[in-house]
Amino acid sequence: MSDPIDMRDVRDVTVVGAGPSGLFATYYAGFRGLSVTLVDAQPEAGGQVTALYPAKTIHDVAGFPSVTGADLIAGLTAQAREHAPHMLFDADVVDLGRDEQTGLFRVVLKDGRAIRTRTVVIATGVGGIHPRKLPVGHEWHGRGVVYIVTDPDVHAGQDIVVVGGGDSALDWALQLRPIARSVTVVHRRRAFRAHPASLTRAAREGIVLLTESELQSVDGVHRVRSVVVRDKQAVDVELPADTVVGALGLLSAPSPFEAWGLDVEGRHVVVDPTMQTNVPGVFAIGDASSYRGKVALIATGFGEAATAVNNAAVHIEPGASLVPGHSTDDDVALPQTATTRQEA
Amino acid sequence: MTYVIGKECIDAQDRSCVDVCPVDCIYEGSRKNYINPAECIDCGECELVCPEVAIFPARKATNDEWKQFTADNAAFFTEQLPGQDAPLGDPGGAEPLGSVDADTPLVAGWPQR
Incomplete structure (x- = not known):
């Protein structure tokens, strides 16, 4: 189910975790014209929704009076694929590092492959879900x-x-x-x-x-x-x-955030109001993140995804607009990203 | 949000809930189990498997008894229990901790089943 990926490629955004928040962040990064790779430890998308309660009816997703977990994930996955992101499944992230010379992050997978990326959005929820x-x-x-x-x-x-x-x-x-x-x-x-x-x-x-x-x-x-x-x-x-x-049954294993140099609070990564962690360029959203007044819901995860990606766009291109224009505009003025600049 | 274990668990402690909790947030007291509200991810697996039908979501706690047990589940972690040096807090996993040889005052004083 995973797409092939050219590891020489440099991505604008790498999203870690394909639950609801990570899927929406993936869509949103594509919508903003950023190149994006999504990685997940599980064989398929959906995070804890797919692993734990695909048949459960969810009642607090905006626009859906009620929706099953499976239907929500199917819709989010289809939406995320609109801008043809790279998606890698069965891909546990074992390390997150930064190359001081280039300023690029390295997201290292368990099979040894590494993704080079300008920003990282951590959406790992309660952690990888594995058999007990x-x-x-x-x-x-x-x-x-x-x-x-x-x-x-x-x-x-x-x-x-x-x-x-x-x-x-x-x-x-x-x-x-x-x-x-x-x-x-x-x-x-x-x-x-x-x-x-x-x-x-x-x-x-x-x-x-x-x-x-x-x-x-x-x-x-x-x-x-x-x-x-x-x-x-x-x-x-x-x-x-x-x-x-x-x-x-299944048991979640929290990601080793502290080893990645991130400030944590309990099992969560501390973020500021832009969803950025203590490491500039690394953002955290959804259940993985923590801030004052945090309410851990799918509904809030979607907003955090948009906040993180828009701020990531500004991190990549400091002159870029924080707001992307409205998605209903006929010709959205998408900010020029580092990737499109290179291609030009 | 969190799920909550009610009075039906007292002196029953079947522990099927402990087996299915994907984040290992159900802690064993002396006479009853307790769900850590800060660690619960609201998945609902425990409610489905409890043979005592003791478990309910906190958002449905509209009657006094369920409100009382919702507060009591939290108190198991935030209050200092008899015989313990400090509140349990959020240990981040019940299995490494093992059984806690204590209960909240509400449960400790509950009539034997």
Whole structure:
């Protein structure tokens, strides 16, 4: 889903985080005639809206009496793409640095690529959202422990232990049951959270459901071979296991703002009324940002996006107008950016 | 905004909410769990999974009992609890902290279920 990118290119704006605020900032940067790259740690756009509540109805977005999370993100994504930005997904930002000679920022991705950019808009929300690690056995990740079932066929004929009690745990168990030798679901609570219909089907299809049971260890030689599960009578039982599926839900990991030289307040980056951080040229918007009177809503994130991008335009080109003209004007007088100057 | 855990959690503490919270902002007290209002992102996952139907969004707290528990959830973090040296504040994650062996006065004094 990610677009190719020429890493020799210098961008006017790099937006970090493709949630509602970051998507709108991406659109807005394009609308102002700035070149823009959007990066996100997730495989798709939407941030916490997509990861956590795509079906939830949102009631406080201006112009929409009610809109589902998925529809809002679809609209924001289409709008963001209007000016053909670069969009990079599965792209965790691991470092943010500044080249003193050129004054350009370097946004470094986990695969080692770096984006050179004149300004940065941080829209990382509550941080990258990742599967919660297993309490024991995480060291076998990639050698029998998985957190996402992408291709069920690779698990054909295997003994599989799924750890978790929600819908994803049961969905994966049901998906794997027809091809696996055995499927056991281990859940530490008394009751499953998954849909009752899934539980009925699971029992009917011979999936073993263990409640009030906890994973004690994951064992193997080069790969996982077995697990030990402690049941509700505190008896340890060894089960054969070729694959252990961690289905313990999602957990956010805050970005390392302090390592990037940014002033923080709790888990948020402190910004001034222009949305600029203590580092000139680096802006922060949405849930990632903090200022006096902050109200963390999607609605306010949109305004912060426009404020940040317009001020970023002035940072890039000090003579540029802070206000972009009205979007309904026939010929909007877009400010000339550094990029368009180079091309001229 | 935040979600709030009401009286139904007292002496139940199923902890399904703790399992699903994506920002790990549900803290375990001695007899009840509490949501940190400064850390909650209002996603609503916890409300859906609570078998005690104890959790509600603060914006729906229009009756006195829910208003009381909304204030009490916040007090768990802003007030100094019995046996603690200082208020918990916003620890930024419940799991590293572990179970807090204390409750607010309201919950500590609640009749046993």
